[in-house]
């Protein structure tokens with residue numbers, strides 16, 4: 001753990017809160033200091049949920065540390081049960097409470113409540129939020145579904161029983177990126193394939209629903225960070241296979257349909273499969289064939305986020321939009337191996353870090369035309385004057401839009417097209433600004449139109465800060481170059497001049513360097 005201004009993931013108990021908040025009739029008692037109630041705001045303010053999370057904080061203070069904090073915890077559990085009457089209770093400690101070693105699991109067990117109590121041991125100093133969510137989901141599912149596992153005989157395939165195939169959907173979780181819209185999209189897609197949906201979890205599932213997880217033929221894993229561990233356990237317990245394709249992007253959605261069809265026992269050429277693969281609502285291929293799209297070909301894109309979204313974004317950028325991936329990274333250390341493999345495919349160095357300052361340095365060095373990232377990269381890109389679209393948690397309030405905006409399925413591909421292309425087309429407007437640069441509204445010192453009064457650092461304005469190196473006339477010419485390539489043009493020219501001992505840089509040097517680098 002480190003002190004920082006920004007963090008990609010909170011401590012693991014925030015992950016546990018995301019699971020408890022997603023489930024129904026579950027209450028979480030968190031042994032924690034007074035300040036920890038800040039976590040409520042993540043759900044009520046950022047996600048705009050109508051109710052605060054089902055969490056009771058013990059909120060011990062400094063003066064309590066000399067007294068009996070264990071008694072404080074037991075009273076909180078007893079009071080929470082009496083007040084909320086949950087079907088299942090989760091207990092655990094936050095980072096600071098972990099240090100006082102009160103053993104929340106043992107203390108709650110001693111109360112002999114008439115409901116299952118799941119103790120969560122989340123090592124706050126080694127693990128983070130997504131790991132905490134994954135582990136909490138797994139522990140709660142184990143507690144609810146294990147009794148059924150022993151009693152239930154193996155179920156014959158749907159085709160031999162003459163029934164519709166049945167699947168569970170695993171992974172949608174509070175505070176996730178576009179999870180509600182993704183779920184609606186995937187439910188509709190499975191419906192068109194004729195596949196019935198048993199349990200969606202954790203979102204909206206009660207403990208009684210989790211007990212039914214073993215009834216399905218297979219599991220659809222939408223977010224591996226959250227649900228992979230649980231899906232592996234369900235496979236061991238009930239022999240349920242799970243999907244491995246995350247349906248983000250046109251190609252991945254088609255592979256997902258094929259994978260789901262195979263798991264359901266549907267023939268690849270069954271009418272429902274063929275109709276689903278056709279993707280009648282899909283508009284992205286239309287764009288890819290249009291004249292406009294050539295403007296974007298090989299535009300440099302830098303991608304950073306959680307594993308699921310960043311890997312999918314790189315695939316779409318490269319295979320479906322013709323962009324050039326110049327950087328790819330994640331804060332999800334558990335998926336570092338997948339990232340190394342992906343980075344090799346794109347011929348770039350993988351960036352696996354949770355240090356946003358390192359991410360900022362890498363973005364500045366890569367000089368992309370577009371950044372696809374989290375809320376952090378949105379800030380970084382704004383500072384550097386580079387267009388940006390958000391593709392992954394952590395996210396802010398504007399990333400929970402009121403309208404339907406999935407990232408998964410064919411409608412998700414349409415939404416991605418809109419969200420990514422628009423910032424780049426705003427860049428295209430800069431060409432017009434350049435053409436009309438003598439107009440009073442579009443003078444050369446004007447910042448990019450979509451960045452308001454902000455003056456980007458990556459594309460220095462036309463001020464001659466070092467007169468020994470650039471003559472004014474050359475700087476004025478440099479300022480005519482569109483902002484998203486101006487920084488690169490400047491560096492190339494300075495490199496060209498330095499290698500030849502040229503100083504100051506004149507208009508002629510600028511043109512010579514341009515000719516040199518275009519060969």
Ligand code: SF4
Pocket residue numbers: 011032033035036094095096097
């Ligand atoms: S216990 Fe952990 S999450 Fe809570 S205030 Fe302290 S450091 Fe932050």
